[in-house]
Each structure stands twice: as C-alpha cells, then as structure tokens.
Amino acid sequence: xxxxxxxxxxxxxxxxxxxxxxxxxxxxxxxxxxxxxxxxxxxxxxxxxxxxxxxxxxxxxxxxxxxxxxxxxxxxxxxxxxxxxxxxxxxxxxxxxxxxxxxxxxxxxxxxxxxxxxxxxxxxxxxxxxxxxxxxxxxxxxxxxxxxxxxxxxxxxxxxxxxxxxxxxxxxxxxxxxxxxxxxxxxxxxxxxxxxxxxxxxxxxxxxxxxxxxxxxxxxxxxxxxxxxxxxxxxxxxxxxxxxxxxxxxxxxxxxxxxxxxxxxxxxxxxxxxxxxxxxxxxxx
Numbered sequence: 001x002x003x004x005x006x007x008x009x010x011x012x013x014x015x016x017x018x019x020x021x022x023x024x025x026x027x028x029x030x031x032x033x034x035x036x037x038x039x040x041x042x043x044x045x046x047x048x049x050x051x052x053x054x055x056x057x058x059x060x061x062x063x064x065x066x067x068x069x070x071x072x073x074x075x076x077x078x079x080x081x082x083x084x085x086x087x088x089x090x091x092x093x094x095x096x097x098x099x100x101x102x103x104x105x106x107x108x109x110x111x112x113x114x115x116x117x118x119x120x121x122x123x124x125x126x127x128x129x130x131x132x133x134x135x136x137x138x139x140x141x142x143x144x145x146x147x148x149x150x151x152x153x154x155x156x157x158x159x160x161x162x163x164x165x166x167x168x169x170x171x172x173x174x175x176x177x178x179x180x181x182x183x184x185x186x187x188x189x190x191x192x193x194x195x196x197x198x199x200x201x202x203x204x205x206x207x208x209x210x211x212x213x214x215x216x217x218x219x220x221x222x223x224x225x226x227x228x229x230x231x232x233x234x235x236x237x238x239x240x241x242x243x244x245x246x247x248x249x250x251x252x253x254x255x256x257x258x259x260x261x262x263x264x265x266x267x268x269x270x271x272x273x274x275x276x277x278x279x280x281x282x283x284x285x
Contacts, residue, residue, distance in 0.1 A: 010124035111152035114243035165230035173212030183236035
C-alpha cells in the first residue's frame with residue numbers, strides 16, 4: 001500500500017467517519033483458524049485463570065484471555081495481545097503449552113501488522129489535518145500505559161441458542177481497525193436510540209477503520225466516534241479481530257467502553273470551553 005493509498009484512507013475516514021481498505025487476508029485467516037483450538041485447550045486444561053494480565057493503574061485484568069458470560073448459552077471469549085502479554089510470557093508469569101506457541105506467534109504478528117497500518121493512517125491524518133497525534137499514537141503501540149495501550153482483540157462467540165453480539169457503543173480508542181466477521185455482522189448507527197443500522201462489516205481481504213471516543217479530544221470536537229453494534233448468526237460461531245489504537249490522554253481516562261462516550265463527552269465539553277484548551281501531544285509522557 002502506497003503513501004497515496006494511506007492519504008486516501010485518511011481522507012475517507014475523516015469525511016465519512018469510517019473507511020474500508022485492502023489487507024493481507026492470509027494473516028487474518030491463520031489467526032482465525034487457530035483461535036478456537038487455543039480456547040479448547042484452555043477448557044480442557046482448565047487453565048484460563050493463568051492467562052490474565054492486569055495492567056498497572058487499571059481496575060481489572062483485561063489482557064490475555066477474557067471470558068464474559070451472559071448466561072448458560074451466552075459465552076464470549078476475547079484474547080488480547082499487546083506488549084504486556086509478551087512480557088508476562090517472557091517472565092514466566094504465563095506458561096503456554098507447546099501447542100499454544102503457533103497461535104501466539106500468529107496473533108502477535110497480526111497485532112504488529114495492524115499497528116503498522118494504524119500508524120500510517122495516523123501519519124496521513126496528521127499531514128492532512130494537522131492533528132499532531134501520530135507520535136503519541138506510535139508511543140502507545142510500544143508502551144504499556146493505563147487505558148492507552150494498543151491491543152489486538154480476537155473474539156470468539158461459540159454458537160448457542162442465546163448467543164448475542166455487542167450492544168450499541170463507541171470504542172475507547174482513537175482508531176479501531178476491524179478485520180472482518182464470520183458468523184455475524186458489524187453495524188453502524190447514530191446512537192443507542194437509532195433503529196437504522198448500516199452494515200459495515202468488511203468482506204474478506206479488507207479491513208474497516210473508524211474513530212473511537214478519543215477523536216473528540218484530538219480533533220477538538222470536530223469529529224465524532226462511530227456508534228456501532230454487532231450481531232450473531234444463529235447456529236454459527238462468530239469470529240472477528242479488532243485492533244484498538246490510542247493516544248495517551250493525561251487529563252482524562254476512558255476506563256469503560258460501555259460509558260466511554262457519555263463520560264468522556266461530559267468532561268470534554270468542560271475542557272473545550274476553557275480559553276487555554278489545546279491538544280498538546282508534547283505533554284504526553
């Protein structure tokens with residue numbers, strides 16, 4: 001993909017709130033094929049609890065393997081890889097089985113690939129719109145910081161009679177890159193009360209990029225995050241992979257994606273009214 005391509009992606013993202021672009025699909029397929037087997041080993045070995053990492057300053061463990069239960073037939077598996085997970089494995093705090101390493105290597109490779117795409121999109125946004133946020137974005141790809149560490153999430157919803165997707169929300173990221181859906185759809189809307197939903201799931205060979213809630217700060221309120229939800233298809237497993245890229249906002253944390261927009265926007269409105277208000281990436285640690 002050329003620099004001109006990234007400029008086109010950035011322009012479409014800025015103007016429409018989301019953009020679709022081509023990717024190396026083989027990277028996604030390899031992770032998708034190995035993730036269910038990784039989960040099945042955790043169940044068989046009963047070692048899910050060792051796969052949690054809690055970042056300093058955050059309220060709960062949200063790196064590694066996370067299980068969310070909404071009922072007996074509504075069980076969602078999320079795997080998050082980032083530098084903190086790699087460090088935990090190297091320090092022997094997490095002890096993978098021999099069969100786990102293929103999945104871990106593939107997952108981290110997809111994370112690195114997604115991080116590179118996000119960084120180049122941010123470079124283009126900086127150049128075109130003077131955001132001054134690319135340096136902070138790149139720092140969050142490498143460092144572990146509370147609520148600001150870039151993460152690749154793989155999600156796996158095994159089919160079940162009560163399995164559901166995700167309710168209407170915005171992400172707590174600056175950029176979200178979504179790598180396709182199997183067994184479900186990603187839908188965009190105008191907010192929680194909107195009944196008109198637009199299907200935006202990227203087809204194989206493409207990814208979708210859109211703004212999370214931190215765009216409010218970085219664009220000084222000019223741009224909005226994308227409200228979205230997901231659905232599942234009856235009788236099918238749902239698999240998808242999502243990269244969350246951040247900037248480190250020292251003045252406000254966005255700890256809860258469920259309330260990210262309402263909480264952040266209330267605080268953002270107060271700040272933007274102050275005469276000295278300014279997005280200053282030079283203040284980012």
